[in-house]
Amino acid sequence: MFTGRAWRVVRFGAPEQAVELQETTWDAPSAGQVLIRVRAAGAGLPDALMTAGQFPLLGEPPFGLGEEAAGEVVAVPSGSRFSVGDQVTGITAFLEGWGGYADYAYLLEGSAIRIPEGMTDEEAAGFPIGFRTAYTCLVDRAPVEAGQTLLILGAAGSSGATAIQLGKALGATVIAVAGGQEKVEFCLRNGADHGIDHRAEDLTARIAELTDGRGVDVVYDPVGGDIAATAMRSLTRGGRIVVMGLASGAPVELDAMELLMRNQTAVGVLSLPLDDPQAEAAAWEHLADLAARGAIRTPTGAVHDFADVPRMIAQQGAPAAGKTVVRVATA
Ligand SMILES: NC(=O)c1ccc[n+]([C@@H]2O[C@H](COP(=O)([O-])OP(=O)(O)OC[C@H]3O[C@@H](n4cnc5c(N)ncnc54)[C@H](OP(=O)(O)O)[C@@H]3O)[C@@H](O)[C@H]2O)c1
Structure with a gap:
């Protein structure tokens, strides 16, 4: 048995009232999980939704927060492909109430990978969900081919910024859409070929300019709402929109006749x-493998101290660019 601290949602509400640091114990992991000593944990918008009681896949408090974490394996069930001492990152058992903002975390073994050489703890902690989601979107469900043009909305956000990295690794030309010049510059530093500031520029006109009037092959949409509806005007004949989020508050409204x-x-x-x-x-x-070869890299943004978790969650309504990470312990 392992004993340590864990940030847990004890009631729904504003983070300062809803989240408490508690002493907790962790039993040996069950089949399909490994237990790690956490060094860093990935953070983001879902933390705010979970704390407010707006996350559809979770029930009533109490439950732990933190969907992904990186650290050292301290216990494995028999038959595990991991060993005590392995350095790993993966998705936590947060749906069972055990999160990553804690001294220890259960990782789902099927989602865990050994941390590739050269990857920092912060990059490792922010790797699993963003990249696995982008992979589902851009490899499995709406494959992007080399040479195609990929428009990414919310491109400075967690989902968008990882999609820039994967889109480039797949050989696409990436147009990143973000709000404000600072976020656009973040996207360009993060590998995007072009950036559009949706607060200052006409999206349709800029896409036409950048694509010689052709439009884009794929729209990656974590935002929805008006901006996604506008982006649809620039989707080529035969193009695809990946409807994967609603950061604006509403999913994109699609015109079936236009699709037809x-x-x-x-x-x-x-x-x-x-x-x-x-x-x-x-x-x-x-x-x-892509990470080990340096083809993709976690687009880390703000790094928060462990003590700062409630304040970090409160900031997720208007996050800074990149993937937010919580530093739990030093090596
Ligand atoms: N389908 C899945 O499996 C899956 C997986 C992960 C996440 N998601 C969903 O994806 C969405 C985004 O998550 P995230 O973690 O990337 O959030 P995030 O880090 O907060 O990023 C969201 C981005 O959306 C942009 N945005 C928000 N409102 C906007 C508006 N009205 N117009 C234009 N841009 C707007 C913001 O960009 P600017 O400030 O630059 O405008 C922000 O950077 C959420 O709905 C989340 O639930 C889905």
Whole structure:
């Protein structure tokens, strides 16, 4: 048994009232999980939704927060492909109430990878969900081919910024859309070929300019609402929109007649582990390999101290650019 601290939601509400640091114990992991000593944990918008009681996949408090974490394996069930001492990152058992903002965390073994050489703890902690989601979208569900043009909305956000990295690794030309020059510059530093500031520029006109009037092959949409509806005007005949989020508060409204007339496809994506464990393992191996080769890298943004978790959650309504991470412990 392991004893330590864990940030837990004890009631729904504003983070300062809803989240408490508690002493907790962790039993030996059950089959399909490993227990790690956490060094860093990935953070983001879902923390705010979970704390406010607006996350559809979780029930009533109490439950732990933190969907992904990186650290050292301290216990494994028999038959595990991991050993005590392995350095790993993966998705936590947060849906069972055990999160990553804690001294220890259960990782789902099917989502865990050994941390590639050269990857920092912060990069490792912010790697699993963003990249697995982008992979589901851009490899499995709406494959982007080399040479195609990929428009990414919310491109400075957690989902968008990882999609820039994966889109580039797949050989696409990436146009990143973000609010404000600072975020656009973040996207360009993060690998985007072009950036559009949706607060200052006409989206449709800029896309036409950048694509010689052709439009884009794929729209990656974590935002929805008006901006996604506007982006649809720039989708090529035969193009695809990946409907994967609603950061604006509402999903994109699609015109079925337009889809029909222009031979377009709308692909809805909820990134969940594949039913086939071998296919799921292959996806993680591909991502780990891309990271090991330096083809993708976690677009880390703000790094918060462990004590700062409630304040970090409160900031998720208007996050800074990049993937937010919580530093739990030093090596
Ligand atoms: N389907 C899945 O499997 C899956 C997985 C992960 C996340 N998601 C969903 O994806 C969405 C984004 O998550 P995230 O973690 O990337 O959030 P995030 O880090 O907060 O980023 C969201 C981005 O959306 C942009 N945005 C918000 N409102 C906007 C508006 N009205 N117009 C234009 N841009 C707007 C913001 O960009 P600017 O400030 O630059 O405008 C922000 O950077 C959420 O709905 C989340 O639930 C889905």
